[in-house]
Amino acid sequence: xxxxxxxxxxxxxxGLFLLGQSVNAVLSSIGNxxxxxxxxxxxxxxxxxxxxxxxxxxxxxxGTLNADKSNAVLVCHALNASHHVAGTxxxxxxxLGWWDNMVGPGKPLDTNRFFVVGVNNLGxxxxxxxxxxxxxxxxxxxGADFPVVTVEDWVNAQAQLADHLGIxxxxxxxxxxxxxxxxxxxxxxxxxxxxxxxxxxxxPKLSAQNIAFNEVARxxxxxxxxxxxxxxxxxxxxxxxxxxxxxxxxxxTYLSDDxxxxxxxxxxxxxxQFGYGPEFQIxxxxxxxxEKFSGYFDANTYLLITKALDYFDPAADYDNSLALAFERAxxxxxxVVSFTTDWRFSPARSRExxxxxxxxxxxxxxxxxxxPHGHDEFLxxxxxxxxxxxxxxxxxxxxxxx
Amino acid sequence: xxxxxxxxxxxxxxGLFLLGQSVNAVLSSIGNxxxxxxxxxxxxxxxxxxxxxxxxxxxxxxGTLNADKSNAVLVCHALNASHHVAGTxxxxxxxLGWWDNMVGPGKPLDTNRFFVVGVNNLGxxxxxxxxxxxxxxxxxxxGADFPVVTVEDWVNAQAQLADHLGIxxxxxxxxxxxxxxxxxxxxxxxxxxxxxxxxxxxxPKLSAQNIAFNEVARxxxxxxxxxxxxxxxxxxxxxxxxxxxxxxxxxxTYLSDDxxxxxxxxxxxxxxQFGYGPEFQIxxxxxxxxEKFSGYFDANTYLLITKALDYFDPAADYDNSLALAFERAxxxxxxVVSFTTDWRFSPARSRExxxxxxxxxxxxxxxxxxxPHGHDEFLxxxxxxxxxxxxxxxxxxxxxxx
Numbered sequence: 001x002x003x004x005x006x007x008x009x010x011x012x013x014x015g016l017f018l019l020g021q022s023v024n025a026v027l028s029s030i031g032n033x034x035x036x037x038x039x040x041x042x043x044x045x046x047x048x049x050x051x052x053x054x055x056x057x058x059x060x061x062x063g064t065l066n067a068d069k070s071n072a073v074l075v076c077h078a079l080n081a082s083h084h085v086a087g088t089x090x091x092x093x094x095x096l097g098w099w100d101n102m103v104g105p106g107k108p109l110d111t112n113r114f115f116v117v118g119v120n121n122l123g124x125x126x127x128x129x130x131x132x133x134x135x136x137x138x139x140x141x142x143g144a145d146f147p148v149v150t151v152e153d154w155v156n157a158q159a160q161l162a163d164h165l166g167i168x169x170x171x172x173x174x175x176x177x178x179x180x181x182x183x184x185x186x187x188x189x190x191x192x193x194x195x196x197x198x199x200x201x202x203x204p205k206l207s208a209q210n211i212a213f214n215e216v217a218r219x220x221x222x223x224x225x226x227x228x229x230x231x232x233x234x235x236x237x238x239x240x241x242x243x244x245x246x247x248x249x250x251x252x253t254y255l256s257d258d259x260x261x262x263x264x265x266x267x268x269x270x271x272x273q274f275g276y277g278p279e280f281q282i283x284x285x286x287x288x289x290x291e292k293f294s295g296y297f298d299a300n301t302y303l304l305i306t307k308a309l310d311y312f313d314p315a316a317d318y319d320n321s322l323a324l325a326f327e328r329a330x331x332x333x334x335x336v337v338s339f340t341t342d343w344r345f346s347p348a349r350s351r352e353x354x355x356x357x358x359x360x361x362x363x364x365x366x367x368x369x370x371x372p373h374g375h376d377e378f379l380x381x382x383x384x385x386x387x388x389x390x391x392x393x394x395x396x397x398x399x400x401x402x
Numbered sequence: 403x404x405x406x407x408x409x410x411x412x413x414x415x416x417g418l419f420l421l422g423q424s425v426n427a428v429l430s431s432i433g434n435x436x437x438x439x440x441x442x443x444x445x446x447x448x449x450x451x452x453x454x455x456x457x458x459x460x461x462x463x464x465g466t467l468n469a470d471k472s473n474a475v476l477v478c479h480a481l482n483a484s485h486h487v488a489g490t491x492x493x494x495x496x497x498l499g500w501w502d503n504m505v506g507p508g509k510p511l512d513t514n515r516f517f518v519v520g521v522n523n524l525g526x527x528x529x530x531x532x533x534x535x536x537x538x539x540x541x542x543x544x545g546a547d548f549p550v551v552t553v554e555d556w557v558n559a560q561a562q563l564a565d566h567l568g569i570x571x572x573x574x575x576x577x578x579x580x581x582x583x584x585x586x587x588x589x590x591x592x593x594x595x596x597x598x599x600x601x602x603x604x605x606p607k608l609s610a611q612n613i614a615f616n617e618v619a620r621x622x623x624x625x626x627x628x629x630x631x632x633x634x635x636x637x638x639x640x641x642x643x644x645x646x647x648x649x650x651x652x653x654x655t656y657l658s659d660d661x662x663x664x665x666x667x668x669x670x671x672x673x674x675q676f677g678y679g680p681e682f683q684i685x686x687x688x689x690x691x692x693e694k695f696s697g698y699f700d701a702n703t704y705l706l707i708t709k710a711l712d713y714f715d716p717a718a719d720y721d722n723s724l725a726l727a728f729e730r731a732x733x734x735x736x737x738v739v740s741f742t743t744d745w746r747f748s749p750a751r752s753r754e755x756x757x758x759x760x761x762x763x764x765x766x767x768x769x770x771x772x773x774p775h776g777h778d779e780f781l782x783x784x785x786x787x788x789x790x791x792x793x794x795x796x797x798x799x800x801x802x803x804x
Contacts, residue, residue: 047676218678255611274448
């Protein structure tokens with residue numbers, strides 16, 4: 001079966017570059033998919049010590065789990081994505097999964113060979129237990145009372161989902177950015193349950209500058225009068241102003257300076273207006289991104305996720321030695337990928353991971369890909385990047401007989 | 403006369419590094435100074451075509467104008483500074499001028515030799531005509547109706563102040579960052595009235611990324627409910643939330659990633675709190691900076707100044723050729739200085755200026771200084787930077803007999 005014709009660039013990129021035009025109707029090669037909800041009627045205890053009495057995880061799967069259950073791959077999402085990794089809902093091309101260019105029949109992560117699992121993380125806003133859900137103690141939405149989550153918590157919850165699905169061991173756990181942190185954490189916390197960790201555009205911990213950007217975004221949300229201390233649901237408002245600013249800040253850090261210059265430059269839409277309407281194209285782009293985001297993303301989830309990013313620091317429990325932290329993971333195999341123009345999590349940060357892994361004589365492949373788009377590159381169909389991931393999965397397929 | 407003993411670092415830097423401690427009592431070597439107000443009873447016509455019927459400029463001077471009026475130096479301020487370049491008010495060390503380490507008796511810009519002028523720019527909030535002033539048409543504060551200002555407007559107003567002071571020609575015009583753009587504009591607009599332009603940590607125009615950061619800051623202010631469309635004075639409020647976020651964003655871009663890492667790292671004040679209070683030291687620092695700024699700076703002025711930054715593009719009127727723009731300035735002499743870790747206006751941007759100047763065979767000296775503090779370095783007492791500026795002013799002094 002041939003995949004239907006599609007644009008060579010992902011819809012995300014299309015949205016980026018064809019600002020103001022409608023997104024091309026891109027058909028997914030995997031077709032329509034449906035999310036499912038897994039319920040766990042046992043308390044979940046967070047790293048903070050807080051607990052919730054029960055929880056739910058929204059997930060999707062693509063492909064078929066083979067007889068010996070050796071071909072499962074977990075795809076972990078980053079800040080604003082979800083369990084909806086690939087495919088469409090009801091043939092709506094606008095609903096295409098966030099990594100559909102990577103995951104599907106014949107794609108680098110080939111669903112003809114692998115059984116792929118996507119899951120909305122705990123604390124998320126796309127169906128898994130989170131701030132919008134009812135707090136059984138108050139019979140109102142948790143709001144800001146939902147426990148602060150960590151990458152460790154997410155991975156522990158994902159492990160329960162794996163149990164639920166009968167998956168004792170993943171052939172691979174993969175993610176980009178914050179998703180890659182989850183792949184690293186899987187290798188540390190559950191080394192016997194992970195064959196390979198694919199770690200793209202990541203860092204072993206945030207820098208002070210990374211934390212600073214997150215903190216400004218949080219302050220924009222928290223100080224929005226419509227935030228109401230995180231209990232805005234009861235007021236039938238959302239802190240849209242704060243979310244818009246938070247998203248705009250984020251977007252600046254996702255793109256390289258060069259690609260921003262190339263795509264937007266200093267082009268004025270209608271000459272100098274001497275006012276505060278959108279004049280430069282970059283202003284329109286950022287406002288559009290902020291507006292869109294504030295319409296669908298939950299402010300409390302945004303706070304939780306940025307905090308999980310800030311806290312992630314696996315070396316902290318190992319005398320600040322990343323090599324010691326990875327000692328438990330020495331039998332996991334790694335593919336680490338970075339992009340030259342990523343200034344959010346630069347190649348130097350990925351090299352820290354590689355150095356710590358090789359100190360444990362782990363099986364690690366590392367690629368530093370010369371690519372223009374900055375941090376966002378991990379979502380884009382860069383030919384060298386995709387060829388590399390494709391080849392790496394071919395190796396995994398050979399190992400597990402997929 | 404020996405200058406009194408003082409800390410080797412500026413109070414700004416002290417504030418930066420000794421967060422939470424009171425600023426050291428740093429005595430100025432120039433002593434107490436007083437601002438003065440110049441009134442111009444002629445209309446000022448802005449680049450936008452708008453006009454105000456009269457205007458005032460707040461300024462300070464240090465040192466003595468010599469008999470042939472050849473030793474005057476204009477110091478232009480950047481985003482949040484003012485006419486108060488050096489000295490104190492009423493012996494209060496907290497009131498030390500923003501470039502007191504650079505300007506004073508025996509300092510690199512030596513007030514024993516030069517007559518130094520500092521001026522609050524038009525549209526500012528430290529005494530010169532601006533949004534807080536009464537609009538004669540409405541008898542209310544201008545607020546958002548104050549005309550949008552450009553670097554060209556500022557320089558034209560400064561030229562009127564020079565006339566007022568009887569200064570036909572400045573021995574030098576000097577500034578860092580946005581202040582340096584004014585020095586460049588002086589050289590282009592009034593080449594016969596400028597001997598030397600000292601252009602520190604500057605750029606010939608903002609990049610899309612620079613504009614993006616400004617736009618997020620503006621959106622934070624404009625969408626603050628207390629902004630009231632720029633007419634918040636009438637409501638007896640200030641858009642403090644927006645100003646805080648704007649300032650936090652700015653501060654991230656002023657510091658290098660490395661110095662932020664070195665000074666703040668990932669240090670938690672009191673361990674993991676699993677909440678949204680300030681936990682990492684960088685968070686406390688940014689909140690403190692935002693809070694302080696929102697207490698003294700005018701939101702409309704912030705909008706005006708960021709817009710002036712965005713619009714500055716002297717090449718735009720010359721077929722997008724910076725070399726053509728500088729043709730008029732070929733008899734002005736230039737010192738251009740950049741700092742290696744400045745990612746806001748990187749050395750590459752200063753090199754664009756130098757290349758365009760040398761294309762006109764202008765007399766230009768360029769120094770790219772290996773220094774750790776990022777964009778903020780232009781305010782700090784870096785020994786190589788200060789020695790260079792000192793030597794350059796010695797040359798100017800010899801030329802003008804100061």
